[in-house]
Amino acid sequence: MNIDINIINKIARQAGSEILKFYDEDRDIEVSRKSDDSPLTKADMASHRAIVSGLEKEYPEIPVLSEESEIPDYSVRKNWNRYFLIDPLDGTKEFIKKNGEFTVNIALIDENEPVLGVVYIPAEEVLYFADAKEGSFKQVGDGPVQKIEHARYSKDKPARIMVSRSHRGNDTKERLAGMGIEVGEEIPSGSSLKICFVAEGKADLYPRFGPTMEWDTAAADAVYRYSGKNGPVKSPLKYNKEDLHNPEFIIGL
Known part of the structure; x- marks a missing residue:
């Protein structure tokens, strides 16, 4: 159906x-x-x-x-x-x-x-x-x-990253730096809007190193996956796992 x-x-x-x-x-x-x-x-x-x-x-x-x-x-x-x-x-x-x-x-x-x-x-x-x-x-x-469309982030430029308004991580910049990613701007927002902002090109990345659940991300993850300029893009997230917690992830890489 x-x-x-x-x-x-x-x-x-x-x-x-x-x-x-x-x-x-x-x-x-x-x-x-x-x-x-x-x-x-x-x-x-x-x-x-x-x-x-x-x-x-x-x-x-x-x-x-x-x-x-x-x-x-x-x-x-x-x-x-x-x-x-x-x-x-x-x-x-x-x-x-x-x-x-x-x-x-x-x-x-x-x-x-x-x-x-x-x-x-x-x-x-x-x-x-x-x-x-x-x-x-x-x-x-x-x-x-x-x-809406977004272009995949390239590490040759500073990244505009989404950060949670209510769940700020203190080591996000350091962890991204260890991956060769320089943070140029932090954009705070709540809820699944953070993923949608990446999907429409208002931000480059949404790194989440704290806990989330599958229902927190699924709908916005779809918006992200199908907003690639050259067709669908991959996401690090999978659904209907035995444990419904998401792993740590970065949307946009």
């Missing part, structure tokens, strides 16, 4: 609308804690319900794995050839700070690789989306859909 990316875009926008119901309120955002001490809000769960409901209605035969759902055992997951991998609200810390840098992430994983990805920024009405056949695109509000 073919997946209509326009339907996935619509589901992401609907989830974003659910998030903004909590974001636009004047009172402080209520925060609880998950077992790993990461923050959880009512907006996370409202977005989760909107996405899962939308996907199950349109594509009932495709499993859905969400950050906010119970994770099926690997003995079950390893038999999934295709499934949706979602992060209903990526950048919960940025959502709580109300700085706008949080996203809705929906990816379709096929044989351990993302073949479709949608990243939506509700606070700015910015949509990134990609699929393996058509490439990567960006749309602001109801404006024109624009194709």
Whole structure:
């Protein structure tokens, strides 16, 4: 079955609308804690319900794995050839700070690789989306859909690197220097936007030497993979591993 990316875009926008119901309120955002001490809000769960409901209605035969759902055992997951991998609200810390840098992430994983990805920024009405056949695109509000591309980074020039606004690493420059990469500029941002900025050429690299999960990266990883000027580019990330943690990675090399 073919997946209509326009339907996935619509589901992401609907989830974003659910998030903004909590974001636009004047009172402080209520925060609880998950077992790993990461923050959880009512907006996370409202977005989760909107996405899962939308996907199950349109594509009932495709499993859905969400950050906010119970994770099926690997003995079950390893038999999934295709499934949706979602992060209903990526950048919960940025959502709580109300700085706008949080996203809705929906990816379709096929044989351990993302073949479709949608990243939506509700606070700015910015949509990134990609699929393996058509490439990567960006749309602001109801404006024109624009194709986005990036050129592969070459070590003969200083790199513009994305850094996390909430998870700064102190040794990033030193580790990159050990790889022959000079850092010329650091660009802070939250959530999966960091990968999208590399995809559209606003930055050269996104090095991440701290912990992330597969749902943190999958949708934006698709946007990156299919934004190469000369066709799809390789990514260091794989999906549906027994351990859902990502290894350390550099997007853009």
